[in-house]
Amino acid sequence: MKTLPLLLLFIAFSLTSAADDGYRLWLRYERITDPAVRTAYNKTFSFIAVSDTSDISHNAAKELQAGIGAMTGKHIPIVKTMPKSGRGIRLSLSGATDVTAVKADSYVISLEGGNVVIKSAGNTGLLYGSFALLRHLQQHLPIEKAVSQSKPKIQLRMLNHWDNPEGTIERGYAGSSLWKWYELPETVDPRYTDYARANASIGINGTVVNNVNASARFLTAEYLHKVAALAGVFRKYGIKTYLSIHFAAPKTLGGLKTSDPLDPEVRKWWMEKTKEVYSIIPDFGGFLVKANSEGEPGPQDYGRTHADGANMLAEALAPFNGVVIWRAFVYKADPNADRFKAAYDEFASLDGKFAKNVIVQVKNGPIDFQPREPFSPLFGNMPKTPLGMEFQLTQEYLGFATHWVYEAPIFKECLDADTYVKGKGSTVASIVDGSLHNYPLTCMAGVANTGSDRSWTGHPMAQANWYAFGRLAWDHTLSAQAIAREWAQLTLTTQPKPVAAITDIMLRSRDIYVDYNTPLGLSRPWTGAHYAPEPWQNRSSRPDWTAIYYHRADSLGLGFDRTATGSNALQQYRPEVTRAWANPETCPLPYLLWFHHISWSQKLSSGRTLWDELCHRFYTGAESVVWMQKQWASVQSSIDPTLHADVTGRLLKQHKEAIWWRDAWMLYLQTFSKQAIPAIYRRPERTLEEVKEGVNVYLMR
Amino acid sequence: MKTLPLLLLFIAFSLTSAADDGYRLWLRYERITDPAVRTAYNKTFSFIAVSDTSDISHNAAKELQAGIGAMTGKHIPIVKTMPKSGRGIRLSLSGATDVTAVKADSYVISLEGGNVVIKSAGNTGLLYGSFALLRHLQQHLPIEKAVSQSKPKIQLRMLNHWDNPEGTIERGYAGSSLWKWYELPETVDPRYTDYARANASIGINGTVVNNVNASARFLTAEYLHKVAALAGVFRKYGIKTYLSIHFAAPKTLGGLKTSDPLDPEVRKWWMEKTKEVYSIIPDFGGFLVKANSEGEPGPQDYGRTHADGANMLAEALAPFNGVVIWRAFVYKADPNADRFKAAYDEFASLDGKFAKNVIVQVKNGPIDFQPREPFSPLFGNMPKTPLGMEFQLTQEYLGFATHWVYEAPIFKECLDADTYVKGKGSTVASIVDGSLHNYPLTCMAGVANTGSDRSWTGHPMAQANWYAFGRLAWDHTLSAQAIAREWAQLTLTTQPKPVAAITDIMLRSRDIYVDYNTPLGLSRPWTGAHYAPEPWQNRSSRPDWTAIYYHRADSLGLGFDRTATGSNALQQYRPEVTRAWANPETCPLPYLLWFHHISWSQKLSSGRTLWDELCHRFYTGAESVVWMQKQWASVQSSIDPTLHADVTGRLLKQHKEAIWWRDAWMLYLQTFSKQAIPAIYRRPERTLEEVKEGVNVYLMR
Structure with missing residues (x-):
């Protein structure tokens, strides 16, 4: 508790600054409130030993010190050589030279005589191992379970x-x-x-x-020195x-x-x-x-x-x-x-x-x-x-x-x-x-x-x-699920129920978005504003910068024929892929309109006609945002209030826009399909003209 | 001290977040370290009494609570009616109705029976009075000296x-x-x-x-509702x-x-x-x-x-x-x-x-x-x-x-x-x-x-x-001096010596800038980039969007003749002003080239020729940035290190640019004056072509 007054000097005071503003990302290092966990961590982490003196190794140790320190409330000294007594963390650089980049980035976390040892052939591996350990501790997991090894599958x-x-x-x-x-x-x-x-x-x-879309400025000496300052960090x-x-x-x-x-x-x-570039940024x-x-x-x-x-x-x-x-x-x-x-x-x-x-x-x-x-x-x-x-x-x-x-x-x-x-x-x-x-x-x-x-x-x-x-x-x-869960735990809360609820939203969010935005393989309704869909957009300096180029709606149906009867783009894939996707019966519904021009009344594998399936997707997509809202509301007590309010506001906007975008597509496509929106769905509360006016607001200077 | 653990939960942790990032502006409300001051304040502030229930009065009380709370480390309750015992602050709305805006904004701060009373005919006056009191306390001044009254000289x-x-x-x-x-x-x-x-x-x-340069968007219902949300805050x-x-x-x-x-x-x-606007924003x-x-x-x-x-x-x-x-x-x-x-x-x-x-x-x-x-x-x-x-x-x-x-x-x-x-x-x-x-x-x-x-x-x-x-x-x-001092005290440090040093920089900063940028009444060397001076710029879609339009350099001299022999703009002023400024002998040097085309070798009131005076100004201006740097370095121990480093970096850039801009003008004007830069000044280390190349970097896409 001795450090408290000092820390207090640095609390940025303002009427609103007590909130979690998201700046810390997944590196929040929130103080651990569970005394059992804290005690266990405190027992294990009384020093961080690192003999390598590179900046990267130093930053690995500094991050461990700051992170574990904040989580446990204890100052943990960084030392060069292992102390005789006590338990701690050792960052150990293997003697190997001339290792591959992948090897230098790989790390092993082990337990040796009560100490947590992070080993790598490169200081970057020590850094990545340190962050892996912190990730582990931020989830309040037992130290023994941190034992692991990892290497990156991609170099760059x-x-x-x-x-x-x-x-x-x-x-x-x-x-x-x-x-x-x-x-x-x-x-x-x-x-x-x-x-x-x-x-x-x-x-x-x-x-x-x-x-x-690069400016040539960046290759001038003036800018290279600016870039070098970033590179230095x-x-x-x-x-x-x-x-x-x-x-x-x-x-x-x-x-x-x-x-x-x-x-x-x-x-x-x-x-x-x-x-010259390398003379400035080696x-x-x-x-x-x-x-x-x-x-x-x-x-x-x-x-x-x-x-x-x-x-x-x-x-x-x-x-x-x-x-x-x-x-x-x-x-x-x-x-x-x-x-x-x-x-x-x-x-x-x-x-x-x-x-x-x-x-x-x-x-x-x-x-x-x-x-x-x-x-x-x-x-x-x-x-x-x-x-x-x-x-x-x-x-x-x-x-x-x-x-x-x-x-x-x-x-x-x-x-x-x-x-x-x-x-x-x-x-x-x-x-x-x-x-x-x-x-x-x-x-x-x-x-x-x-x-x-x-x-x-x-x-x-x-x-x-x-x-x-x-x-x-x-x-x-x-x-995707494991990453979502991990991220939510580090960033939002360690409580299992809200983590599950948030993970659930995350995993469904993309399909929900696709449903109210571009279901069944539609694409690219954005043209001028990139803030409002304009599926009717048919004029541009280039044909492929219109919206109609992509969806190809006409009185017969919808979608871009990329089979042999059309552009034959499907031929660019291997036969196994082409075969599955070239047949509208076997082509997965999510890709259907990417490859086929489907008639409005054609029955799909879902049992609905194309038009009805479109209605179904657009409407359930928009409606699912309400589910997201409810799900988010259910976790309120576990989330920082300012952050929770922020996301609640965005979900409100998302719902409003989902309906707007749904209406834009539905009303526009209806001028081709000439079919009614099934009675189970509420009819759009605006006309196509009104939707266009709404879009035009975002296109004004 | 009971609230400390709670506060700690909210400390935004990151390796860099301990720094003063400037977010709090002049409302830092730093904890008062002088025990005498803190004791005095603690004795006086044991409550904030406010009977008016408007949002504005509430925010006045909340600000006092937060500000004095942070400065003294004490939680001060907000109450509706004056407690029987103890001393505190009373926000008192006078009964007057239909007051002018100025009256509603005016306030009186008095001491009544040991209480600090802030009185106003309007809740805005209570708010301004509260901030005035906080300003006073942030300077650690005796409470009795807070007694004052104030009204704004401008309505809007x-x-x-x-x-x-x-x-x-x-x-x-x-x-x-x-x-x-x-x-x-x-x-x-x-x-x-x-x-x-x-x-x-x-x-x-x-x-x-x-x-x-307004977008019509802001008058659509879509945007008016956005604006209304801001107005609501x-x-x-x-x-x-x-x-x-x-x-x-x-x-x-x-x-x-x-x-x-x-x-x-x-x-x-x-x-x-x-x-419609008023229906949305009353x-x-x-x-x-x-x-x-x-x-x-x-x-x-x-x-x-x-x-x-x-x-x-x-x-x-x-x-x-x-x-x-x-x-x-x-x-x-x-x-x-x-x-x-x-x-x-x-x-x-x-x-x-x-x-x-x-x-x-x-x-x-x-x-x-x-x-x-x-x-x-x-x-x-x-x-x-x-x-x-x-x-x-x-x-x-x-x-x-x-x-x-x-x-x-x-x-x-x-x-x-x-x-x-x-x-x-x-x-x-x-x-x-x-x-x-x-x-x-x-x-x-x-x-x-x-x-x-x-x-x-x-x-x-x-x-x-x-x-x-x-x-x-x-x-x-x-x-300007009183405001500078006050601002520095609230924002940077309450220590008198550094405050004096900073105030000194502030008060000289504008003249220094003018000297290396546009001395003697030069103007507007910026055209394309607004980031780099181009006094040579002579082409644009409009004559008044070139640089030469303003300085009118030629083989004879420099400056825009706005006397009767020129555009006669001076005639727009009253005779007293016109008379003083129309005569190059009596026109103040800082305005000289605004009104006169002066020959390169004409002797000015300073005793130097125009050319020599220009050299003098450009060089001493750029050199004075070094003085600013030294002055700023001298206050280092009193300023938050991150903030200090930030400004130090900007002063480095300022010096670099001051020299660049000086060189841009000097080398360009020299092509007209055909005179040498006096030997006491170091010659520019670059040619006019090089200066132009440097400017062009900032004009590239």
């Missing part, structure tokens, strides 16, 4: 920030960018450290700090810093006449620039590239291939062991093409043509982070090219910061999908983790949902998506 | 937020908007309450929540909510064919819309309008005057006692005109033509919030029209969030300026506070510098500008 576990230099975030819904570019490098926000802690705690070891938590690059930088920045990747001057420019990770996509420059501007572009950068990065992460998110503004096929069409034939330090980063689905997409057909079709996975954490198509959607089921659905590339069991996960094709490089990226909001993610429950991404990038065999 | 003391619906802030340098439009009205961020507390504590009683702290309106809303929102203010349909539309304040300015629509689009436009809105607002605040910030894209004269030219002749509930809001200077401007010649020239003052708190032209500029001297310089309108002593303040012309309405607005950053204002020291604005809107006779 990364966040991609779509943050712009002016502080805005493309598709960001949680305030402005965390990075204060105009203040860097002189002012280093302490929050950068908490960002690094949070990432390290779930195994994330890389971050791309700027938008893939991140490095101490085992996180490498990467940059998105502007492919035309040799022209815009270097003053060259071309950015042709085969031009010797251009290659020289990149080599020199890369050298452990720089590499470049992320969006090229020839949505107006961004790229090698095709000069008649070159993606491989030509990537290999030029790879050549520049190779001397420094940097990597090129080249995105496969491409599609042409061709009214006759099927955007679904674009990535495969452009990339599959390039397999084997990329340099060794290139990763091709593929979005989980063929289009663009829809609430439900079949896996991208590229997975499995580039055996000689490491394919990285790109998931989206920020809720561009998932209700922004006002809808509660737990994304682990989306990630798992893709990772567990069977490509049949080498027969049954050739899951997407086995491709991405390198096991199927022996990729020398493996990568999983999440487009970050973080921002300057105090809660980091806007919707406090969206923290779980950041968490789940990190945990799955480390070990994709974890279940 | 307002913040103007230039916040956009997507969450960005025009000229915002502290993160994104505080208002979470997509989450409102269902989710009400607790921070809104802290915003209201901060404003109320310095007497601010109105806020315009959206940008003057603000109201409880005596703050009225206002909206900026889009003048063309009858067309864009109402579907009318015109927005002509004399069209009966248009008038009807505004009346109905205003009625105590709505009124409309702020930017019309026919920088591309915004306005009455002149239909051949009508500003008065026509304002009066139409005034008619709609009058039944609800709402006001129109019509901005005088106008200027035409005329290459031959002098922007300096535009507001006067367009508005002075309209004097007497505005409805009673219209205020014309005038920026302090004739151009646009430059680091130093002469007062706007409109002040004094509209005796029949209430003129409101518009100051800018956000540092658009004052170094954003990385330069420390205390703005009270800017405000005071304008308020104390003598217009000579009714003879000597006709200060701008006496016009704005209504005393000179008996204005029935008085208003002072500050363009807010707040944002979602944890410290509210980006640069923690910029909090002082928000504070100073509120204090001066209440009482413009306060000195």
Whole structure:
């Protein structure tokens, strides 16, 4: 109790600051109220011994000290050598040198003579092991049960920030960018450290700090020194810093006449620039590239291939062991093409043509982070090219910061999908983790949902998506349920009943969202605002930037025919997959309209007609938000009141919008189906015109 | 001490959270360590008695309870009736009804039988009195010295937020908007309450929540309900909510064919819309309008005057006692005109033509919030029209969030300026506070510098500008020094020596900034980026959006001739002012280049030639930042370490930029002056081309 007055000096006083504002994420380290647990922990943790003097090992010990200290109320000294008496934690770096990255990240937690020993071949492994132990203790579990070992299945576990230099975030819904570019490098926000802690705690070891629609600024010395200040913070938590690059930088920045990747001057420019980058950030990770996509420059501007572009950068990065992460998110503004096929069409034939330090980063689905997409057909079709996975954490198509959607089921659905590339069991996960094709490089990226909001993610429950991404990038065999439960325990409450109720909401949340947003394989009703669905939207500078391009509603029916009678995109999959999905009878209902144009009155496997099934989904989806509300209300007594009120407000909004979005689709589709909404459902309380007016509010300047 | 364990539950733990992050502003309520002071306070404060049950009175009592509680460590009960024994605070609402707003805001603090009594005719007065008492106690002053009375000199003391619906802030340098439009009205961020507390504590009683470049969204029912949720929070702290309106809303929102203010349909539309606004926000304040300015629509689009436009809105607002605040910030894209004269030219002749509930809001200077401007010649020239003052708190032209500029001297310089309108002593303040012309309405607005950053204002020291604005809107006779000292005591430390050192920095900071940015009456080197000076900028869609328009450098000299031989803008002032400023011998040096084109070799009153004086100013300005750094370093032991480090970083950046900006001007002007930089100064370490390259970095996409 001696430290109490001191601590009190630092309590940020304000009328509202007593609340849990979500800032601490899953690293709350709440004081343990159960005396039995606290006593047991107190007995075991009287020191933290660490002989390694690296920043990373030091931060591992510091985190243990702070975390266990807060949970037990006891100050635990950090020492260099094991004391003669007492029990404690030992962080033990094995003597091995020249270990692989995966080995350096792996750890073993054991009990030796009453001490908890965390062993690793690398200091990053000590850090990850320390966070694993803290995770264990935060769940108030017996110390003996902490004995474990773990190694990451993916080497590069990364966040991609779509943050712009002016502080805005493309598709960001949680305030402005965390990075204060105009203040860097002189002012280093302490929050950068908490960002690094949070990432390290779930195994994330890389971050791309700027938008893939990249400003060339980031390659100037002025900005590289700013990036270096961030890298200086991140490095101490085992996180490498990467940059998105502007492919035309040799022209815009270097003053060259071309950015042709085969031009010797251009290659020289990149080599020199890369050298400069490494002179400023010695452990720089590499470049992320969006090229020839949505107006961004790229090698095709000069008649070159993606491989030509990537290999030029790879050549520049190779001397420094940097990597090129080249995105496969491409599609042409061709009214006759099927955007679904674009990535495969452009990339599959390039397999084997990329340099060794290139990763091709593929979005989980063929289009663009829809609430439900079949896996991208590229997975499995580039055996000689490491394919990285790109998931989206920020809720561009998932209700922004006002809808509660737990994304682990989306990630798992893709990772567990069977490509049949080498027969049954050739899951997407086995491709991405390198096991199927022996990729020398493996990568999983999440487009970050973080921002300057105090809660980091806007919707406090969206923290779980950041968490789940990190945990799955480390070990994709974890279940969505196990991660949800773990996250809720660390973040919200350790009481079993509310944890179960919250886990229940989380696990059902994605299907509920899909039902009121894009059931049965509909997609992309967002066009102008990205805040309001416009399924009627039929005009744009590109056909694939309208809504009607995707749903293809007409008087006969609904859906995009991607079978042999249509775009034949299904042919990009292996026969086992094609066969199952090409037949509307066997195609899983959730994917139905992705692949088939179904007539309004066709009976589905559910026993309902398409129209009735749509009504059923839209209505039960919206209605299920009421269930979410009730479920959330039931846990009120276990949750911080401010946090509870915050989420209650968001669920109110979610329900309002679910009805709005349902009405938008139903009333619009009804103009084609000419069928009534079944009498068991209340008719929309507004007209299609009124819905459109409501949408237009969000499209106004 | 019984409450300690409970409090501990709420300590937000993180490795960095022990720091003072600036969130509490000047309402820190730090525990008093001096036992004598604490004992005295403890003796006096054993209850807070308040019989009035309004939200505002309740919040006054709650603030006293929380503030004194935190300072003394004692829980002080709030009671309805005075206890028989013990001493405490009594909040006493006088029985008077139908008092003026000013009277309702005024308060008296007295000692009665050992009790501290705060009396007012309005609950807002009780709130302001309570904050005054807390301010007193935070400075550890004797209770007897709290005896005082106060009334505001200005009725409407307002913040103007230039916040956009997507969450960005025009000229915002502290993160994104505080208002979470997509989450409102269902989710009400607790921070809104802290915003209201901060404003109320310095007497601010109105806020315009959206940008003057207004989205019509805010007049839709969808958004009015969002605004109402904010108003519901603000109201409880005596703050009225206002909206900026889009003048063309009858067309864009109402579907009318015109927005002509004399069209009966248009008038009807505004009346109905205003009625709707008040049905949703019963105590709505009124409309702020930017019309026919920088591309915004306005009455002149239909051949009508500003008065026509304002009066139409005034008619709609009058039944609800709402006001129109019509901005005088106008200027035409005329290459031959002098922007300096535009507001006067367009508005002075309209004097007497505005409805009673219209205020014309005038920026302090004739151009646009430059680091130093002469007062706007409109002040004094509209005796029949209430003129409101518009100051800018956000540092658009004052170094954003990385330069420390205390703005009270800017405000005071304008308020104390003598217009000579009714003879000597006709200060701008006496016009704005209504005393000179008996204005029935008085208003002072500050363009807010707040944002979602944890410290509210980006640069923690910029909090002082928000504070100073509120204090001066209440009482413009306060000195910049007194406010600086008070703010530093409340916000940083109560120790006299560091307070003196910090006050010293603050009071000199503006002149230092002017010296390295725009000395001797230079202005507006910012064009594209607003982050980097471009005095060479000579191309734009409008002549007055170039830099050369303002400084008029040529081979002969520098400065804008606004005497009779030039644009004759000086004629807009009274003869006493014109006479003094029209003569380059008597024109104060700080205004020299505002009014005169001076030859490079002309000797100034300082004894130096223009060129040498420019060199002197630019160099000593930049060098003085080193003095600021040293001064700040000297207070390190008295300031929270994280906060100290933050400001230290910003001062480093400020110095770097001061040199950069100095070099930009010096090297550019040298191409005209053809003179050497005096040998006592170090020559710039870069060429003009290099400076331009540095600027271009901040202009890249």
